[in-house]
Structure formats: C-alpha cells, structure tokens
Amino acid sequence: MTNMLTQRLSEQNYIQQLSIDCVIFGYRARQLSVLVPKLRFKSDFWALPSGFIDQDEDIDVAAQRILRERTGIDDNYLAQFHVTGKASRNGKAFLDELIRSNPEFGDGNPAVFQNQQPGLSDYDWFTRRFVSIGYYALVDINRVVPRKNELDQSMEWYDIKALPPLIMDHTAIVAKAFETLRLTLDQKGDAFNLLPETFTMKEVQELYETLLAKSFARNNFQKKILDMNVLERLEKKYTGAANKAPYLYRLPKETIQ
Amino acid sequence: MTNMLTQRLSEQNYIQQLSIDCVIFGYRARQLSVLVPKLRFKSDFWALPSGFIDQDEDIDVAAQRILRERTGIDDNYLAQFHVTGKASRNGKAFLDELIRSNPEFGDGNPAVFQNQQPGLSDYDWFTRRFVSIGYYALVDINRVVPRKNELDQSMEWYDIKALPPLIMDHTAIVAKAFETLRLTLDQKGDAFNLLPETFTMKEVQELYETLLAKSFARNNFQKKILDMNVLERLEKKYTGAANKAPYLYRLPKETIQ
Numbered sequence: 001m002t003n004m005l006t007q008r009l010s011e012q013n014y015i016q017q018l019s020i021d022c023v024i025f026g027y028r029a030r031q032l033s034v035l036v037p038k039l040r041f042k043s044d045f046w047a048l049p050s051g052f053i054d055q056d057e058d059i060d061v062a063a064q065r066i067l068r069e070r071t072g073i074d075d076n077y078l079a080q081f082h083v084t085g086k087a088s089r090n091g092k093a094f095l096d097e098l099i100r101s102n103p104e105f106g107d108g109n110p111a112v113f114q115n116q117q118p119g120l121s122d123y124d125w126f127t128r129r130f131v132s133i134g135y136y137a138l139v140d141i142n143r144v145v146p147r148k149n150e151l152d153q154s155m156e157w158y159d160i161k162a163l164p165p166l167i168m169d170h171t172a173i174v175a176k177a178f179e180t181l182r183l184t185l186d187q188k189g190d191a192f193n194l195l196p197e198t199f200t201m202k203e204v205q206e207l208y209e210t211l212l213a214k215s216f217a218r219n220n221f222q223k224k225i226l227d228m229n230v231l232e233r234l235e236k237k238y239t240g241a242a243n244k245a246p247y248l249y250r251l252p253k254e255t256i257q
Numbered sequence: 258m259t260n261m262l263t264q265r266l267s268e269q270n271y272i273q274q275l276s277i278d279c280v281i282f283g284y285r286a287r288q289l290s291v292l293v294p295k296l297r298f299k300s301d302f303w304a305l306p307s308g309f310i311d312q313d314e315d316i317d318v319a320a321q322r323i324l325r326e327r328t329g330i331d332d333n334y335l336a337q338f339h340v341t342g343k344a345s346r347n348g349k350a351f352l353d354e355l356i357r358s359n360p361e362f363g364d365g366n367p368a369v370f371q372n373q374q375p376g377l378s379d380y381d382w383f384t385r386r387f388v389s390i391g392y393y394a395l396v397d398i399n400r401v402v403p404r405k406n407e408l409d410q411s412m413e414w415y416d417i418k419a420l421p422p423l424i425m426d427h428t429a430i431v432a433k434a435f436e437t438l439r440l441t442l443d444q445k446g447d448a449f450n451l452l453p454e455t456f457t458m459k460e461v462q463e464l465y466e467t468l469l470a471k472s473f474a475r476n477n478f479q480k481k482i483l484d485m486n487v488l489e490r491l492e493k494k495y496t497g498a499a500n501k502a503p504y505l506y507r508l509p510k511e512t513i514q
Contacts, residue, residue: 017272018388055386059342083337083390085316129312131275131390133340183444 014052016125020063021084021132021170022049023177024071025160026141027194030210032160034174035070035144037152039167042101046164047094048173050132063135070155072145076137077193081180084173085131092127094167098151136177138193182211189230192251198234200246201225271309273382277320278341278389278427279306280434281328282417283398284451287467289417291431292327292401294409296424299358303421304351305430307389320392327412329402333394334450338437341430342388349384351424355408393434395450439468446487449508455491457503458482 024035039045051066053059060078067076141157148155158164160178163171185191191211195203205221216224225231232252236245281292296302308323310316317335324333398414405412415421417435420428442448448468452460462478473481482488489509493502 015274015386015388018275053342053388054344056344058344059340059388061344080340083316083340085310085390087313087315087318129272131272131310131316133342183441186443187440 013055015055017128017130018053019130019132020051020053020059020066021134021173022063022067022070023081023134023136023174024049024067024076024144025136025138025177025181025194026144026157027207027210028141030206032178032194032210033141033157034160034163035146035155035157036164036166037070037148037155038164039098040102040151040153041097043097044165045097045167046170047167048170059133063133067135067137069149070147071137071139071143072147073139073143076139077190078135078137079180079190080133080135082134082173082176083131084134084169084176086169087129089132089169090127090129091168095126132173134173134177136181138181138190140194140196142196185211186224186228189228189251192231195251198248198250200248202246204249270312272312274385274387275310276387276389277308277310277316277323278391278430279320279324279327280338280391280393280431281306281324281333281401282393282395282434282438282451283401283414284464284467285398287463289435289451289467290398290414291417291420292403292412292414293421293423294327294405294412295421296355297359297408297410298354300354301422302354302424303427304424305427316390320390324392324394326406327404328394328396328400329404330396330400333396334447335392335394336437336447337390338393339391339430339433340388341391341426341433343426344386346389346426347384347386348425352383389430391430391434393438395438395447397451397453399453442468443481443485446485446508449488452508455505455507457505459503461506 026033026035035049036046037049039047049066049070051062051069053062057065060080063078063080064076067078068074146155146157160174163174165171166174181191185208191207192199192204194207201222204225205216205218208221208225209215230251231249234248234250236247283290283292292306293303294306296304306323306327308319308326310319314322317337320335320337321331321333324335325331403412403414417431420431422428423431438448442465448464449456449461451464458479461482462473462475465478465482466472487508488506491505491507493504
C-alpha cells in the first residue's frame with residue numbers, strides 16, 4: 001500500500017503532463033447520474049476517474065482501459081469532448097491532501113515520493129502542470145459494477161443535479177461533458193447508449209426529455225428520432241395487452257469515436 | 258537560418274509530446290477553403306499550421322498565438338474539435354524529409370539536431386510520439402493576410418474539396434474539423450464567424466447550403482436561424498432599390514470557447 005502511487009508510476013512509462021479524466025454517465029427513470037469516486041481523504045473530496053497514457057498506447061485505448069477498471073465493462077461507449085489546459089492546472093493540492101490524509105505515504109512527508117524515478121521525482125511528476133483530455137462514457141447503468149481503487153473510499157452514482165464537491169476543475173469538466181452530450185443529441189445517436197439493450201420509443205422520449213429538460217409531442221418526437229436513421233426496429237414488446245404493444249428498438253453496436 | 262528549429266525549441270520550455278494542429282477555415286462565394294502552408298521540401302508536401310504549448314501558457318492561448326502568426330489576426334474565432342493520439346504518431350518522417358530537403362540543416366545529417374537541449378536532443382524531441390490537440394479557426398477570409406514561416410515555401414487557400422496532399426494524418430484532421438463544424442451548425446452560431454462583419458440572411462443561407470451541401474426553403478431557413486437567437490439585426494442594407502432591401506445582421510463579439 002505504502003508505495004502504491006510510486007509503484008504505479010514506475011511500472012509504466014507514461015506520457016508526462018497529460019492525463020485523461022472520465023465522466024461516466026448513467027441513466028435510469030428520468031435521472032441522469034455520474035459515477036464518481038470519493039477520495040480516501042480526511043476532508044470530503046470527490047474526483048473524476050482519471051489516469052495516464054502509456055507511451056505505447058493510443059489515447060482512446062487508454063481511456064477505455066481507465067473506464068474498464070472502473071465499470072467492469074469492456075466496451076464502454078466513449079467520446080472525447082474537451083481538453084482542459086490552463087497553465088495553472090496541476091495536481092499539487094491533490095497530492096498534498098493525499099499525503100496529509102494518508103500518513104502511511106511517508107509520515108505526511110512528500111519526501112517519500114522523491115527520487116523514485118530517474119530524473120524526475122514522483123512528487124514532481126504529480127505537481128507539474130497537467131493537460132487533461134476529457135472523455136465521457138455513456139453506459140447502461142444496469143450493467144455497471146462500480147469499482148473503487150486504492151485511492152477511493154467509495155464509488156457511487158450521483159444525480160447530475162446534486163453532485164458532491166469535486167476536486168480542482170472537475171465540476172466544470174462534468175458541465176462541459178453534459179453540454180457536449182446535449183449539443184449533439186439531435187445529430188448523433190450516442191445518447192441511446194444510456195438505455196438498456198432494447199427499449200421502446202417512450203423510453204427514448206423520456207431520456208431526451210430528461211437530458212434537454214423539456215417535453216416533446218409524441219408524434220413529432222418519434223418522427224425526429226426515426227429520421228436520424230440509426231435505430232434498428234425489432235419485434236413488438238409483448239405486454240399481454242391485446243393491442244398498443246410498442247415496438248422495441250436497439251442501437252447497432254457502436255465503436256469508439 | 259541553420260539552427261532555426263533548434264533555436265525555436267531551446268528558447269522555449271514547451272510541454273513535450275503535445276502539439277496543436279490548426280485547421281483555418283475561410284469562406285467566400287459558396288466555397289469553403291482551408292489555409293495550408295506548403296513545406297519547403299523537395300517533394301510536394303503540405304502541412305497544417307502547428308505549434309507547441311509553453312509551460313506557462315494556457316492551451317487556448319497557445320492556439321491563438323499559433324494562429325495569429327499565420328493569419329495576422331489577433332482574435333481568431335477558435336474551437337477545439339478533437340485530440341489525435343495514436344501511439345504510432347510521431348514526426349520522424351517529417352524531420353527526415355526536412356533534413357533531406359534542406360542540407361543546410363547539417364549536411365543532411367540529423368546529428369546537427371542532437372545535444373542542443375540538456376537531456377533530450379532536438380532530433381529526439383521531434384521524433385518522439387506526439388499527441389495533437391486540434392483547433393479549428395473560422396475567419397473572415399477578407400481580413401486574413403496569410404503568413405508563411407521559415408519552413409514554408411508558400412501559404413495558400415485551398416478549396417476543401419480539392420486539398421493538396423497533407424503530411425501524416427493531417428487530411429483526417431481536416432475531415433474531423435469539418436465534421437464537427439457541420440454537426441453543431443444548428444445549435445451553435447459559430448459558422449457566422451466565416452462571414453464578413455455584417456451580412457444578409459441570403460448570405461447566411463448560401464453559407465449553410467455550402468457547408469451542408471443541401472438547399473433550404475427560404476422562409477423555413479430564416480426562421481431556424483433567427484430561432485437560434487444569436488444574431489443581432491441592424492438597419493436595412495441600402496441597395497438603391499425602392500423596396501426589398503434586406504436586413505443586415507451581425508454576430509455579437511465571440512470569445513474562444
């Protein structure tokens with residue numbers, strides 16, 4: 001445990017000063033949620049699932065790896081949405097709090113992080129400026145088994161309207177992810193990845209109404225969605241009722257984009 | 258001249274393995290164009306305007322600096338669109354060709370680039386893997402004075418439908434920029450930045466028809482644009498004709514986003 005961070009960094013050959021931050025969106029019953037770990041800090045702090053990029057790893061592959069470790073799902077639907085790159089952005093406050101809260105990381109002394117890597121101490125490694133590539137994942141909330149890592153106390157879903165305090169600029173990163181998702185809702189079918197494998201048009205409409213915070217007329221909405229031409233129509237959902245059984249739809253398998 | 262590259266790199270303290278590539282879009286008379294420098298190579302090669310990020314510089318500020326040097330305009334409208342980050346992506350072929358074509362960079366010998374910076378030679382610096390942040394700029398083509406730099410033979414506008422061969426993955430980067438521009442056309446008013454300071458609704462319609470490669474009914478189109486609620490209506494354009502003088506519109510000053 002003691003040198004978990006050190007070990008992680010020294011085992012890998014990561015690109016320096018570049019990180020990936022992930023916003024994991026899930027949806028159920030007219031509520032959009034974000035999966036956020038709570039840090040093992042003395043004070044209450046939450047942070048987006050994050051990680052680094054190995055020298056031999058495509059950035060999309062790195063993002064998928066980071067997400068797989070947190071959701072247990074191999075094929076998370078991912079989209080890049082924004083790079084956050086203020087010159088003042090670094091992990092110093094994060095690392096200070098980590099060390100203060102976890103005295104086993106060198107009796108509260110950052111020195112334990114020093115000189116573990118040739119040329120650059122781990123403490124330096126973390127406290128330098130970081131540019132962050134943001135990815136959002138759209139997952140079927142029912143399939144996810146949240147997995148906390150060594151830095152986390154817990155990992156839970158939070159309603160996007162009631163997020164806990166996030167470290168650094170992570171709250172702004174979530175807002176940007178949500179804005180991007182909303183902005184492309186009419187052009188791209190990626191929001192369908194938030195639904196179970198098969199779904200009715202009513203469920204699609206509820207999803208869109210939740211994401212856009214407005215309501216739609218049923219017929220117009222159905223036409224708009226079908227005009228996007230991305231859904232596959234399956235058999236009717238058998239409900240036992242004699243008529244009015246709704247069609248089921250599904251999204252053909254999507255890949256990272 | 259000899260050590261121009263070396264000098265540029267050693268004078269600055271850039272973030273390593275991270276670059277910015279810019280797609281500069283201009284528009285005139287139903288034609289969307291991209292401003293692309295032709296490299297001072299023996300073979301015919303074009304490359305997107307690119308640059309690096311100083312340790313003390315926000316990434317948006319770096320992109321604006323790179324663009325200002327190429328367009329002569331201080332307040333280019335910029336938008337991030339995509340990060341390109343394949344593990345196999347590096348500048349080796351570019352540097353080899355640069356040296357082959359410009360023997361004054363060390364008699365064709367890459368050794369001239371070596372040992373100019375402590376710890377890492379300039380040759381290494383260029384040939385390592387690079388992650389590229391893509392920005393597109395939307396400019397008023399009439400205001401731009403294209404400026405080539407020391408690596409360029411020329412710098413010209415090219416119709417996006419007839420781009421010359423670009424190095425590395427730059428053609429794909431242009432395609433992604435264009436796709437992003439088209440995708441958000443109905444939600445964001447950023448395409449208006451391609452027009453002169455004031456413009457008529459007819460000019461907006463021509464622009465949209467060009468970008469989306471389809472035509473619109475005049476009344477519906479006007480309603481859609483005005484519903485976006487981003488344009489400011491000015492006085493009528495005085496044409497000398499007694500009636501039918503069209504209104505002029507303009508976009509309130511936008512900032513980087």
